[in-house]
Amino acid sequence: MDIVKHPESRQLARTVKASAYVFEDQNSKRLMSYIAQIAPSEASVLIIGETGTGKELVARQIHQHSHRSKKPFIAVNCGALSDTLAETELFGHEKGAFTGAINNQIGWFEAAEGGTIFLDEIGDLSPNIQVKLLRILQENEVVRVGSRQTKKIDVRVIAATNIRLEEAVYAGNFREDLYFRLKVASLSILPLRLRTDDILPLAQHFIDDYSQSLKRPSPRLSAEAQQLLIDYHWPGNIRELENAIHHALLICKTGVIQSYDFQLSGFKHKLLSNDYDLSIYQGDNGHSLKQILLRWFEQGVDDLDERLEAEITEAAYEYCHKNQLHTAKLLGVSRNIIRARLIKHGFLEPNVRA
Template sequence: MDIVKHPESRQLVRTVKASAYVFEDQNSKCLMSYVEQIAPSEASVLIVGETGTGKELVARKIHALSNRKNKPFVAVNCGALSDTLAETELFGHEKGAFTGAISHQIGWFEAAHGGTIFLDEIGDLSPSIQVKLLRILQENEVVRVGSRQTKKIDVRVIAATNIRLEEAVYAGNFREDLYFRLKVASLHVLPLRLRTGDILPLAQHFIYDYSQSLNKKPPNLSEEAQQLLVDYHWPGNIRELENAIHHALLICKNGVIQSYDFQLSGFKHKLLTSEYDFSIYRNSNQTLKQLLFSWFEQGIEDLNEQLEAEITGAAYEYCHHNQLHTAKLLGISRNIIRARLIKHGLLSPNIRI
């Protein structure tokens, strides 16, 4: 990963190698088709997706396909900025603006002038910073801390979040007007478990990349290892896959990566504490009707209860174990979802979240 310095600052900004772009799954190809449509515009973009799914890669792809491609791309992790630090980092400050401000410093927005600024974890910004960000989007100008002069900027904003901003708006933690300003165009980067066609191409990419850095011949993936990678649910998404490949490269023997060379602690995790193992059907190409036929053939007792357990467990996992989000996803109350989670052994009765 390359590193570049922020102008007039000692802080560091990440840049990602273009070779990391791997979008082979059909869902990913549809996403890229949409990216190609919106990239040439000047519209603000909101990218939603779980941590580690490649939201920054998508943002860089939008920038690379835009008319701003030869201008700066600045990536800022809003979650790493404290309330006191966020304003000066984003908008800059003048000499003497506060104790320790021994010289003026431009902010990230000025550094991105003419190009694109990527605001990762946008939902972590405080309400006061949200107000200033809204003004930037409306007026295309910034005011440094300690200054009364505005500075015109030309910046395209791409924001990303791993939470449902609609929920944050409803809870009063995120401004509704800013939300709609950011969401001129929006897209959802699916978790790796829902785009399995990307898994093996990504694995091969990381094998080649790390083999180059280790100065060794790229090993092959055994059939068992390939099946393991495809079947695994990847709660850590692409980052977890990258780490798993890196570890396997370090310990594999005879130029072949075996399934036991990976450290996948959650591989045998099951959503349900049931004697019936439904996981063999989850990654198949069967239709829902075929899946039900398979269950009918097993002669499962209390099928409705099993279906309720499976749906509840899957929704709970999809919502990252957030009861409120799970309840809204299924269209039921939080009390009902809590009762179902307890009934099916997915939540301790003593835990309240």
């Protein structure tokens, strides 16, 4: 007899709130329009966005607007799976396949039969699991650990990542064929700082939600508190906003939430807020970074994003005395990403390690 997994009781298939369904910003409304277009299809979807932007909630939105909505939605955090654990969790195992395998057990793909499987942090999967995932996408079948029998499945795959997978492909850490299989349809979720019209509606959503949990009337936001929420950079995106509102409600003693009721990372706000003065960075010729960018805009520089990436990568690499690990820490990305950028922009030979 097969043992069926129960996703609602497993940490890997976590449940989430409907917070990301609060979309008021024009950018968010365009995203929802695109979701409505791709949801009814059978296409695999790749969702790209920073941590905390609501990638799983968008995946659920796609599922709920498809003909699979009555079937399971299984969410799996690939970043929490070791290579050995990933294989048995995703594909299942047969009795006796390894020590402790006392029963047959289906994997998450079989548990999602007829529905949707959401693979979060897809870039963390090992090359071995990537190969097996590619086969599933190509053949629509799985092989349990310890078995030689294939089993046909009917599952739609939605994957998500907070890294640039094309760079991982370039660095040899992610299969190019799998990347294109996953990216039949793709969408990017903007960080909260770039969709400011969502901030106050989301804040009100969380105020109402947590006030109900605390069995108390919903307080209102003071004008100063509203302005703080709009101006703050939100490096943790929606998740950070939710936590900030929760904290403010716990300590607010009146019917009005003040700006000092929030517990925000002040140094990040100062460094990254929209009113941060770029002119403090002065080049050798006395021009500010802002002036240089404006001049490039006027000149119509081609591939501006690539040029900026190359300039920043080279400067950081030189500053860190050509140490890849230190460069990665300085820029807040992984060493693999730094290596891929160095190779792409010609600052490092592909076979050189540093």
